[in-house]
Structures are given as structure tokens and as C-alpha cells.
Amino acid sequence: MSAPTAPTKGSGLAWVGRSLRRVEDPALLTGRGCFTADLSAAHRVRFVRSSVAAGRIENISIPENANVFTAADLAAVKPISPALHKFGYIPVAQPVLASGFVRFVGEPIAAVVAASEAQAEDIADSVSIEIGEAAPVIDARAALADGAPQVHAEAARNVVVEGKMETPGFNAARKAAHRAVTMEVRSRRQNATPMETRAGHAAFDPVTGRVTLTCATQMPHLMRTAIADLIGMPESELRVIAPDVGGGFGQKMSLVPEYVVLVWLARKLRSSVAWTEDRRENLMSSFHSRDQYVRLEGAFDADAKFVALSAEVVANVGAYSCYPTTCAVEPLMAMAELPGPYDVRAYACIARGVLTNTCPMAPYRGVSRPVITMALELLIDAAAAQFGLEPVEIRRRNLIEKFPYTSATGLVFDEASYRQTLDIASEKLDLPAFRKRQQCARSQGRYHGIGFATFSERTGYGTPAFAARGMGITPGWETVELAMDPSGDLELRIGASPHGQGLRTTLAQLVADELGVAPDKIKVVHGDTDRTPYGWGTFASRSLVIAGGASVLAARKVQSKLKKIAGRLLETAADDIVFEDGTARVVGTDRALPIEMLARAAYHQAHLFQGELDPAISETATYDPPGTFSNACHACIVNVDPDTGRVIIERFVVAEDAGRLVNPMIVDGQVLGGVAQGIGNALLEEIVYDDTGNILTATLADFLPPTSREIPPIELFHLETLSEATITRSKGLGEGGTIGAPAAILNAINDALTPFGVAINEIPATPQRIRAALRQARKTIA
Amino acid sequence: LSERSEITLTVNGQAHCIRVEPRRTLVDAIREDCGQTGTHIGCEHGVCGACTVLVDGAPVRSCLMFAVQADGKEIRTVEGLANGEELNALQRAFMEHHGLQCGFCTPGFLMLITGVLEREPDIGDDELVDVLASNLCRCTGYQNIVKAVRAVAGELRRRRSV
Numbered sequence: 001m002s003a004p005t006a007p008t009k010g011s012g013l014a015w016v017g018r019s020l021r022r023v024e025d026p027a028l029l030t031g032r033g034c035f036t037a038d039l040s041a042a043h044r045v046r047f048v049r050s051s052v053a054a055g056r057i058e059n060i061s062i063p064e065n066a067n068v069f070t071a072a073d074l075a076a077v078k079p080i081s082p083a084l085h086k087f088g089y090i091p092v093a094q095p096v097l098a099s100g101f102v103r104f105v106g107e108p109i110a111a112v113v114a115a116s117e118a119q120a121e122d123i124a125d126s127v128s129i130e131i132g133e134a135a136p137v138i139d140a141r142a143a144l145a146d147g148a149p150q151v152h153a154e155a156a157r158n159v160v161v162e163g164k165m166e167t168p169g170f171n172a173a174r175k176a177a178h179r180a181v182t183m184e185v186r187s188r189r190q191n192a193t194p195m196e197t198r199a200g201h202a203a204f205d206p207v208t209g210r211v212t213l214t215c216a217t218q219m220p221h222l223m224r225t226a227i228a229d230l231i232g233m234p235e236s237e238l239r240v241i242a243p244d245v246g247g248g249f250g251q252k253m254s255l256v257p258e259y260v261v262l263v264w265l266a267r268k269l270r271s272s273v274a275w276t277e278d279r280r281e282n283l284m285s286s287f288h289s290r291d292q293y294v295r296l297e298g299a300f301d302a303d304a305k306f307v308a309l310s311a312e313v314v315a316n317v318g319a320y321s322c323y324p325t326t327c328a329v330e331p332l333m334a335m336a337e338l339p340g341p342y343d344v345r346a347y348a349c350i351a352r353g354v355l356t357n358t359c360p361m362a363p364y365r366g367v368s369r370p371v372i373t374m375a376l377e378l379l380i381d382a383a384a385a386q387f388g389l390e391p392v393e394i395r396r397r398n399l400i401e402k403f404p405y406t407s408a409t410g411l412v413f414d415e416a417s418y419r420q421t422l423d424i425a426s427e428k429l430d431l432p433a434f435r436k437r438q439q440c441a442r443s444q445g446r447y448h449g450i451g452f453a454t455f456s457e458r459t460g461y462g463t464p465a466f467a468a469r470g471m472g473i474t475p476g477w478e479t480v481e482l483a484m485d486p487s488g489d490l491e492l493r494i495g496a497s498p499h500g501q502g503l504r505t506t507l508a509q510l511v512a513d514e515l516g517v518a519p520d521k522i523k524v525v526h527g528d529t530d531r532t533p534y535g536w537g538t539f540a541s542r543s544l545v546i547a548g549g550a551s552v553l554a555a556r557k558v559q560s561k562l563k564k565i566a567g568r569l570l571e572t573a574a575d576d577i578v579f580e581d582g583t584a585r586v587v588g589t590d591r592a593l594p595i596e597m598l599a600r601a602a603y604h605q606a607h608l609f610q611g612e613l614d615p616a617i618s619e620t621a622t623y624d625p626p627g628t629f630s631n632a633c634h635a636c637i638v639n640v641d642p643d644t645g646r647v648i649i650e651r652f653v654v655a656e657d658a659g660r661l662v663n664p665m666i667v668d669g670q671v672l673g674g675v676a677q678g679i680g681n682a683l684l685e686e687i688v689y690d691d692t693g694n695i696l697t698a699t700l701a702d703f704l705p706p707t708s709r710e711i712p713p714i715e716l717f718h719l720e721t722l723s724e725a726t727i728t729r730s731k732g733l734g735e736g737g738t739i740g741a742p743a744a745i746l747n748a749i750n751d752a753l754t755p756f757g758v759a760i761n762e763i764p765a766t767p768q769r770i771r772a773a774l775r776q777a778r779k780t781i782a
Numbered sequence: 783l784s785e786r787s788e789i790t791l792t793v794n795g796q797a798h799c800i801r802v803e804p805r806r807t808l809v810d811a812i813r814e815d816c817g818q819t820g821t822h823i824g825c826e827h828g829v830c831g832a833c834t835v836l837v838d839g840a841p842v843r844s845c846l847m848f849a850v851q852a853d854g855k856e857i858r859t860v861e862g863l864a865n866g867e868e869l870n871a872l873q874r875a876f877m878e879h880h881g882l883q884c885g886f887c888t889p890g891f892l893m894l895i896t897g898v899l900e901r902e903p904d905i906g907d908d909e910l911v912d913v914l915a916s917n918l919c920r921c922t923g924y925q926n927i928v929k930a931v932r933a934v935a936g937e938l939r940r941r942r943s944v
Contacts, residue, residue, distance in 0.1 A: 021877050028885025029873040031820015031860035035886065038819035117810075118803065195824050195832055195886040195920050246822070246886025247920050279825040500884030500921050669880045669922060676923030700829035700918065707915035708924040737923075 015509040015519055016728075019665035022505045023520075033244040036199035036216050041274035043067075045265065046120035047258060048110040048127045049285060050102035053136035053357040053693025054149065057100060060110060061128045067113040068127055071099035074264055078230045080255055082323040083472025089161045089328055092152045092355065094320035096230065096257040096264075102131060103151055103319035104359050105693050106285030111261050113273060136357035136693040140316035141293060143354045151319055151355040158355040160317060161328040163335040166348040167408050173346035174308040177299030181386060183379035186762040187371040187742075189291035189316070189687040192364040193705050196246020197277040198286055200259045202266035211266045214241040218253040219537030220497055222324055222473075224529045226255045227263050238263065242527035245499030249677070250363035251287050252499070253539045255323035280698045287362030288687055291316035292330065294375040296338075299346075304387040306398045308346035309408075311338050311375075315368070317353040318360035324473040327353050327361055330368040332469050336409050338372045341418045341456040341631060342380075342398045347408035357693045363539065365674065366738035369455070370681055377453045377743035378761060381750065391452050391747065392426045399454060413456065414725045416631040421655035422454050424717050425635035428653045434637060442755060447640045448650070449752025453743035454633045459732025460545025460725075461627030475536040477624035478546040482511065482554035484562075484617040486603040488582075488596035490515070490522040492554070495535010496547035497527050501734065502666045503543055507551045509662055510728060514555035515562070516579030517595060533620065541630075541732030544662060546623055549727035553621035564613055565598045628723045630731035632656040634675070634740030640752040642774055645767030647683055647749055649712045654740075657719040658733035659726070667733060668716055674737015675714050680706040682742040686764050789853035793818055794862030802849045808842070809833040811849035812859060820860040820889050824918070831917030834890040834897075835859050841897035841916075860889035863896065871937065872896060875930040883921035890917050895931050903938045910935060 027033050048068075062068040079093035098109045110127055114120035137143045137151065143158040151158055174180070200215040217223050220240040228235040245252065258275055265273045277286065292315045299308035313334040317327035331351035339347055384394040396419060403415040429450060438448045458465075463476030481493040492507055503526070508519035525531050535547070559579060566584035567574035570591055578587050585592035599617060601608065606615035636652040654671055661667045684704040688696040697703040722729040742763050749770070750759045758777045760770060786801040791808075793816050800815040807826075812835065813819050821844060824832030828846040835844045836858040863870050869877065872892060882888040891914070898905060898913050905913070910931055919927060 022880070024885070025877045025882060026869065028882055028888055029860075029869060029876055029892070030864050031818070031889055033820070033885050035819075035822070037823065038813075040814075118805065193920055195830065195884070195918065196822070197824075244885065247884040249920070276823075279827065279830075502883070665880045669883055669926060672923035672925045673883060673921045674923075677920070699827050700825045701827065705918055705920060707918060708911050708928060709915040711924050714923065714925060 015512040016660065016662050019663055020505055020509060020519065022502045024502055024504055035196055035244045035246055036201055036214050037276040039201045039214060039274060041201055041272040043113045043115065043269065043271060043273045044117045044120045045262065045273050045275040046112045046124040047108040048112060048124050048129065050098060050105055050107040050109055050131065052102060052131050052133050053105050055102055055131040055133040057098060057102060057109065057129065058132050059130040063123060063126045066123045068123065069111045069265065070109065071095055071097040074261065076232065077260065077264060080230065080257060080320070080323050082321055082326045084161065084326045084328050084470050085472065086470030087161050087163045087328060087332065089326065090155045092155060092160060092321050094257065096260045104357050105695055106281065106359060108258060111265065113265060113269070138356055138358055138689050138691065138693050140291065140314045140354040140356060143356050144314065151357055155355055159352050160321065160355050161331060161353040163332050163349070163351040165335060165409065167346050170308060170346045170348045174299045174310070177307050178302040179386060180297055180299045181379060181383040182297045183375055183382055184295045184761060185371070185375040185378060187290045187292045187374070188762070188764060189288050190364060190681060190685050191283050191286065191288055191687055191703060192249040192251035194247030194249055194251055197279060197282040198252065198256055198258070199276040200256070200262045201272065201274040202262040203272035204266040204270050206270055210237045210239060211263050212239045212241060213259060213263050214243055215259050216245050216252050217242045218248040218497055218499060218539050220527055220529050221495055221534045222537060223255065223259065226323055227260050230260050231264055240529045242497050242499070248499045249365040250367065250539060253537060254287055254362040279700060283687065283698045283703055284695050285359055287322060288318060288359045289361050289364035290371060291361065292371045294371055296375050296379050298379045298383060300383055304383065304389055304394050304397055306342050306344040309339055309344045311349040313349070313351035315351070315353050316356050316358065316361065318356060318358045320360045322360055322362040324475070325363060326471065328469065329363055330361060333368040334372045336411065337369060337458060338376065339408055340373065340376050341400055341454060343400045345408055358689060365677060366735045369739045370678065370742050373453060373455045373739050374743040374746055374763065377747060381747045390431065392422060392431060395422055395452065395454055411458065413629050414723055415721050416456065416629055417657045417719045417721050418454055418631050420719060421631060421633040421657060422452065424655035425452065425633040425653045428715060428717065429635055429637060429651060447642060447752040447755070448637060449640065449748040449750065450635070450637050451744045451747030451751055452633060452635045453740040453747065455740050456629040456631045457541065457733065457736040457739060458627060458629055459541035460625055462546065462624035465627050477622050478535050478550050479533040479620060479622045480547060480550040480554050481533050481618065481620050482551065482558050484558060484599050486600050488521070488599040491525055492522055492551055493525045493532045494547050495533050496543040497537040498543060499538065501538065501543060501670070502663065503547065506544055506662045506666060507548060510548050510551050511555045514552055515559055517582050541734040544730055545628065545726050545728065545732050546625060548662070548730065549623035549625060550621045552727050553623060554619045557619035557621060558617060561613065561617055562595065562598050565602055565609065566593060568608060569593055569598070569601060623727065625726055628659070628725040628731045630658040630733050630736060632736050632740055634744040636744050636748050638745065638748040638752055640749055640770065642756065645770035647765065649679065649745065651715065652712050653715045655717045656733065656736065657721050659723040659731040660720060660729040661718065662728065662730060670734050671716060671737050672714050674735060675741050676706055676711045678738040678741025679711060679745065681738060681763060682745040683764050683766070684710065787850055789850055791816060791849065791852055791857055792855070793857045794859060804848065804850055806849045807845050808847040808849045808852050809844035812844060812857065818859050818861050822886055822889055824887065829918070831894060832887050832890040834893045834917065836893055836897045839897065839900060841894045858893065860892055863892060872934050875934045879926045879930040879933065881922060881927040881930040887917060887919045891919065891927060899935060899938060903942060905935060907932055
């Protein structure tokens with residue numbers, strides 16, 4: 001395919017910074033990708049799920065001669081119960097098949113095994129389950145009320161985790177303030193909706209006694225540990241493969257109970273079993289997110305400087321706690337990051353995770369930050385209106401500008417460009433000219449609005465950041481192995497597990513520059529626990545920063561060894577060797593050897609280096625960074641039709657800073673895709689339950705991801721503040737698109753609706769909600 | 783319903799004589815009976831378009847058609863687009879414009895666009911965005927897909943006008 005030309009000799013950082021075409025693409029474009037559902041198996045599995053939200057399982061009747069397994073069969077399998085050692089966390093347990101009780105609609109109760117999918121579905125339809133229904137609780141605030149049904153006996157008032165903090169002197173700062181502004185927002189529930197649903201294929205090998213689980217996961221090594229632990233099998237008997245994975249966005253990073261059942265079945269039947277989730281199951285019982293209430297009070301001095309912020313976060317975590325992060329991930333991240341990129345020293349927060357009879361929550365791109373950013377940015381705009389300032393002006397007065405900056409919650413912000421990105425966005429949308437057009441349009445009955453959101457995106461953080469949450473399982477580091485074979489080709493084996501991010505392309509770019517070779521000399525291997533070092537997988541905008549940093553470290557070790565070999569062969573000091581264009585050259589001379597000859601010597605002429613160097617070339621490196629903050633300003637202009645409630649996004653600008661861009665094409669792709677999800681979050685997507693806990697949005701005709709019609713052209717501008725906190729000097733940016741868009745869009749809608757005295761503080765801002773608010777306002781006026 | 787009928791599906795020019803239950807969907811037959819797994823299943827209710835194939839030249843959601851309905855028809859799937867190892871113009875454009883990330887929805891988009899451009903080579907840019915709204919992609923935000931398709935459509939228009 002279009003192979004990029006070799007860089008000119010001695011061109012230094014030649015591959016990083018270039019928009020190389022992706023090595024991942026040809027297979028995916030020709031139908032040769034290999035996704036889990038493409039594998040054939042001796043048996044297909046169908047799960048029978050609860051049709052009620054809460055109750056006791058009274059009887060399960062199974063048709064004769066059917067192969068159906070229930071909790072009773074899996075009695076030796078431990079329940080999923082991840083640990084967290086802080087914030088009063090209560091370790092609620094989820095049996096992999098419901099045992100005794102059901103707690104949400106869609107919870108798996110029985111596994112049907114049959115020769116074909118159709119047969120398994122037929123049998124599943126004839127499995128009859130009697131459940132003595134109990135009163136469910138669906139809404140998080142209702143779950144906190146006195147007398148609410150309790151989802152788990154051990155969690156009083158359904159509170160599963162409660163984070164609390166208050167900076168010293170908070171009350172004094174708040175009381176001394178000139179003006180207080182409150183903001184209450186609600187984010188409805190979302191489903192990440194990767195185009196590939198979850199799927200698993202478990203195959204027992206009678207020769208070795210091992211099981212290979214191929215599954216749609218972002219964390220293959222963690223799946224291996226978790227499943228081996230729960231089943232009580234040696235971890236060495238389980239291999240987990242993440243083949244091509246059709247998007248994850250967080251939904252595929254948590255342990256899937258169904259995968260545990262598949263491995264158990266493969267061992268039980270000594271055969272192969274496969275399950276492919278259908279879309280209804282995905283929307284109903286794969287993980288949800290974002291279901292939160294956030295209440296803020298901001299206190300400002302007379303110059304509109306932010307002096308104090310208090311927050312109350314209520315996060316609906318569903319019926320169970322996801323592994324490995326636990327369900328505390330959303331409320332605790334909200335507490336730690338709520339002050340955003342603003343210089344506010346007095347802060348108080350209470351953040352609760354609340355159990356309900358709904359599908360469990362798990363991380364989804366952005367994790368809490370889309371909601372807290374919306375709350376904070378709406379608060380800032382409300383304050384701007386009260387002070388009679390432009391939204392841009394109040395942000396200019398409050399954004400942090402001196403780095404490193406230690407926040408009220410103890411986070412250390414490395415250098416970024418908050419003010420600059422705001423200025424770029426405001427300039428691109430020509431704010432003064434927009435205000436004139438807006439006035440003019442209003443006089444003609446057309447309602448336009450402009451909205452801004454400035455935010456930080458904490459990325460690439462290692463173990464200290466995760467340890468601060470007190471997680472029983474503390475992710476963070478990443479290890480790679482880089483081996484050069486005797487022909488001089490390189491294999492980079494990583495514990496990270498990309499699923500659309502193009503890491504095979506970008507990591508090869510990073511290694512290529514360290515070794516002076518072309519990226520096509522480097523094959524990146526991922527997603528196979530037998531072939532890669534233990535690692536945490538791909539989530540939290542971490543892989544390019546952490547696996548990338550480890551790759552650079554490993555490449556430097558390889559380079560050091562190659563220098564010694566070359567020095568010996570060229571009869572010079574190792575330090576005099578430079579690498580470029582696939583050769584090792586004595587600096588300042590034209591004496592050179594191709595890297596292939598060094599590789600060959602390392603393996604086949606090891607006697608030359610006896611006592612100095614071990615044979616072969618294979619290096620391992622680990623990286624565990626402190627973390628870095630990328631940043632962006634999202635700004636948009638919308639047109640709101642007050643008669644229909646329809647919102648049209650006319651322009652959408654992203655001014656973004658993720659440090660060094662390794663592959664600008666891939667960076668842009670991450671931002672564009674993230675913003676589209678943010679637009680869906682802001683305007684369209686909503687999982688709806690009725691009062692009995694029945695899900696009303698179980699098809700893609702009801703739960704509405706945006707199409708090409710709803711996504712306007714996104715205007716993208718990059719700054720590159722090189723990070724001092726990372727080896728690659730890059731910052732992660734996978735999630736920012738989803739973080740800023742809802743806030744910017746809501747601010748724009750509210751700006752448009754100013755003449756009506758109406759504000760929408762809830763996402764998605766559907767036409768129905770906008771119309772309801774307008775009707776309500778009219779009634780109030782009348 | 784479980785009685786099987788014998789049908790012939792011609793997939794990318796190759797005839798497959800298969801026996802299927804009447805309820806078997808075309809996409810299941812293509813993937814499992816004909817072994818062509820490049821066509822993906824995204825929703826099985828006709829919304830996402832991941833399973834789009836061409837049946838006698840027209841884009842069809844193969845999850846909403848029964849295999850028996852396609853008996854004797856010419857079916858084209860993503861596997862038939864490239865010439866050996868050489869990507870066709872549309873596939874190349876997707877690569878050049880970064881019109882795919884995870885690649886799961888990609889075969890459906892490629893077949894949708896192939897069918898549309900064959901029938902309406904002069905389709906306008908704005909109509910293309912409407913047509914692309916037939917299918918869902920969760921990774922790219924569509925912008926790069928739109929760019930790729932516009933580039934190919936523009937090239938087609940130029941060639942026809944020469």
C-alpha cells in the first residue's frame with residue numbers, strides 16, 4: 001500500500017510527526033479482519049436473562065434433553081467482587097449467573113448450549129423462569145430516599161461508595177465571596193455502543209488442558225487473571241486473545257460475566273463454545289454509564305474570580321460493581337477532577353455511588369468528565385450572565401496559567417495551553433461578529449447561540465494516580481518487549497491492547513526514530529496473553545503515552561546493544577556509532593554497517609562479544625509515568641428552532657493541545673470520533689427505563705447514535721505544548737472529544753434560548769426537552 | 783420452519799450451493815454457509831448497516847433479507863472489492879483519508895457506497911452525506927468517511943466529463 005518514502009539521511013525525528021497510513025487498514029478494508037464472531041465453534045451459547053428488575057428466582061424449568069446451565073451448576077465459581085479500600089466502599093458481589101436474586105433486567109440467569117445459534121435461541125425461549133417480583137428502584141435519587149428498596153442487603157440506603165473532601169478554610173472563603181451561583185445538571189444514561197457487540201469464543205485443548213478465550217476485550221491480561229481467579233484454575237491454563245476488536249470506548253474493559261461462563265463451559269464440555277451478543281443484549285445488559293446528578297455552587301469575588309466551589313455528585317452505578325475499576329470510578333473521578341482547569345482554591349465535594357436495579361455502570365470514554373465538565377461550564381456561563389461578562393472573558397479570568405499547578409484536590413497540572421485554545425476558538429468563531437448576527441437573527445425570529453467549553457483531560461497516568469483511589473487492583477504501568485531477529489526485523493510485543501487506535505502504526509513510528517530504521521521493519525504484536533508481556537490494556541487515553549514511553553525505553557536499550565556490537569565490528573567506541581537509514585555509521589565518517597549485519601552477528605557470531613554481551617537482541621522495558629493533562633477548548637454555534645426544539649450545529653471548533661503528535665492523522669481521527677460521540681451524548685443518546693425497570697431503548701431505532709447527518713464538519717486546530725511529564729512528550733487525547741462537546745453544545749443552546757428565559761441543564765437536550773422547557777416558560781410568564 | 787431448502791448464492795462470482803432453513807438470514811448464510819466473514823453483523827434489525835451487501839447491484843441490509851430470497855441472485859461483498867492484493871479506488875481513499883478506525887462498520891460502508899456510486903455516479907456532495915446516514919460508525923465521526931467518498935465521487939465525475 002502507499003509506503004511512505006524513506007526520510008532523508010540524518011533527518012533526526014523523521015517518522016514521528018508524520019501522518020503515516022495505518023498498517024491496520026488493508027486487512028480491515030478487504031474483509032480479512034478477524035473479529036471474535038468470525039470464529040466457528042462446536043457449540044453456540046445463548047443466555048437466558050431476567051425480564052424483571054428485582055426479585056427472587058423461585059424456579060427454573062428446563063426443557064428435556066436441553067443443555068442448560070445455571071448458577072447451581074457453577075456453584076464453585078466465585079462471584080465478581082472487585083475491591084476498593086477507601087471511601088467506605090462496600091464490596092457487593094455479582095454471581096456470573098444470577099443466584100437466588102435478580103437485580104436488573106437483562107441479568108444472565110442461565111446459559112443454553114446447542115449446536116447452532118438458532119437452536120440455542122429456540123431452547124432459550126422455552127426455558128421458563130419464575131421470579132417472585134420485588135419492588136425495584138431505578139433512579140439514583142429515589143434510591144437514596146428513606147424507605148427505598150435496598151438493592152444489596154449489605155449496602156444501607158444503596159450507597160456503595162461515598163467520597164468526601166473539603167479544603168481547609170472552605171467555609172470562610174465561600175462566605176467572603178461576592179456572589180454565589182448554583183447549577184444543577186442531570187446526565188441521562190448512555191451506552192457506549194461499539195459497532196461490534198461483545199463476543200467470546202472459548203476453546204478447550206484436550207492435549208494441553210488449556211483453554212483459549214478469544215474475546216472482544218480491551219484488557220486481555222486482566223481477563224485472564226480475573227477468570228482464572230473466579231474459576232479457581234491455574235492462570236497458566238488460560239490464554240486470552242483479543243483479535244480485531246470492533247471498538248470498545250470502555251465498554252470492553254470490564255470483566256464480562258458471560259466470558260467467565262464460556263471458559264467454564266469449554267472446560268466442562270472439553271470443547272469449543274461461542275457467544276455473540278445481539279444488539280438488544282448489548283443495549284440492555286452490557287455496561288451503561290453517565291447516569292448522574294451534579295449540583296454545584298460556585299462563589300466568585302467582585303471581579304468574577306472563582307474563589308470557592310462546592311459539589312454534590314450522585315452517580316447511579318446500577319446493580320453491581322464492575323471489575324477491575326469498581327463502580328467507584330465515576331463518582332471518585334468526579335470528585336478529584338471537578339474543579340477542572342480553573343484556579344479555585346476552596347473546594348468541597350461529596351460524591352456518592354448509588355446502587356439501583358439497572359444495568360451496571362462501567363467506564364465509558366470520558367468517564368464522568370463529560371458530566372462534570374458540563375456542570376462546571378454551565379455554571380461558568382451562568383456566572384458570566386450574572387456578572388454581565390462574555391463567557392470567554394470570565395474563563396480568561398479564571399483559567400490556570402502558571403505551571404506546574406497543584407489543584408485543590410492535589411492533582412499536578414503540567415504545562416498546557418488553556419487560555420490559548422480558548423482564544424483560538426473564540427477567534428475562529430469571530431465572537432464579536434457572531435453577536436451582531438445573533439441580534440439581527442433574533443429580530444427575525446431565528447435563534448442562534450454560541451457556547452464554549454474549556455477543559456483538561458487527565459491522561460497517561462500510572463500507578464500513583466490509581467493507588468490514590470485505593471483500588472484493590474492498581475493499574476498504571478505498561479511493559480513492552482522489543483526483539484530483533486537475526487534478519488534485523490523487529491518485533492514489539494505490548495501489554496496494551498488497541499482496538500481501533502492504530503497503535504501498530506504509531507508505536508512503530510516511535511521505535512523507528514530511536515533505531516534509525518523504517519517503521520515497516522517493526523511488527524507490533526498485541527492482544528495475546530501467550531505472546532505479550534503482562535499489561536493493563538488500552539483505556540484511559542494511556543496507550544500512546546505509556547506503552548509508547550515503554551517502547552522508546554526498550555528501543556534505547558536495543559540501540560545501546562547495537563552500538564556496542566557495531567563499535568566492536570567497526571573497531572571504534574560504541575559512543576561513536578549513529579543510526580540512520582537502517583545502518584550503523586561511525587560518526588563523521590562513511591564507515592557503516594547495515595543493521596542486518598549487527599543482528600546477524602548478535603546471534604551467529606556471539607563468540608566475538610563473549611564476556612561483554614549476551615547473545616541475541618531482546619530487551620524489556622517498563623514505564624509508569626505520573627500522568628499528564630492534555631487540554632482543549634470546544635466551541636460551537638447552534639441554531640435552535642423554538643417551534644420544534646430542533647438543534648442544528650452550524651459550526652463546531654476544537655482547539656486542542658496533546659503535546660507532540662506522533663501521527664497527526666490518527667490524532668485528528670480520535671478527536672473527530674470523540675466529538676461525534678459527545679454530540680450524540682448532548683443531543684440524542686439516552687437509555688430509558690420505565691418505573692418497573694424495564695428498558696425502553698433496546699434497539700438502535702430507540703437509542704440513537706448520531707449519523708453523518710447530525711455531525712457537522714469539525715474545525716480542528718492543534719497546539720503542541722510538549723509534555724515534560726512523558727517520555728514521548730505526548731499527552732493522551734482519546735477521550736477529550738466526548739468531554740467538551742456536551743458542555744459547549746448546552747451552553748450554545750442556552751445562549752440561543754436567552755430571549756425565552758429558558759435554560760436546559762439536562763442531556764441529551766432532545767427536542768422534547770427543549771419544547772417542554774419553552775412551554776413551561778410560557779406558562780410561567782402567562 | 784426447520785425444513786431446509788437448497789439454494790444457490792453467487793457471492794463475488796462464486797456459486798455456493800447451500801441448504802438453509804427458511805428463517806436463515808442472508809447475512810448468516812454469507813458468513814456461516816459461504817464462509818465469507820468480511821460482512822459483519824451490527825444490530826440484526828436493519829438500522830446500523832454493518833451487514834450491507836450488494837444484491838443484484840443494490841445495497842441491501844443482509845440481516846433483513848432471508849437467504850432464500852437471494853436464491854439465484856448475484857451477491858457482492860467486501861471480499862470482492864480488491865483485485866488480489868491491490869485495493870480499489872474506494873478502499874484506497876478510505877486508507878488515505880483515515881475513514882476507518884476499528885474497521886467493524888467499514889465493509890458495510892464500502893458496499894453501500896459502491897452500490898450508490900455505480901447507480902448514481904453524479905451524486906452530489908450533500909446527497910452523499912444523506913446516503914451515508916444510512917449506516918452507523920462509532921469511531922470516526924463520519925467526517926473522514928465523507929472526505930474519502932467525496933474524493934472518489936469527484937474522481938468519477940472528472941473521468942466522466944473528460
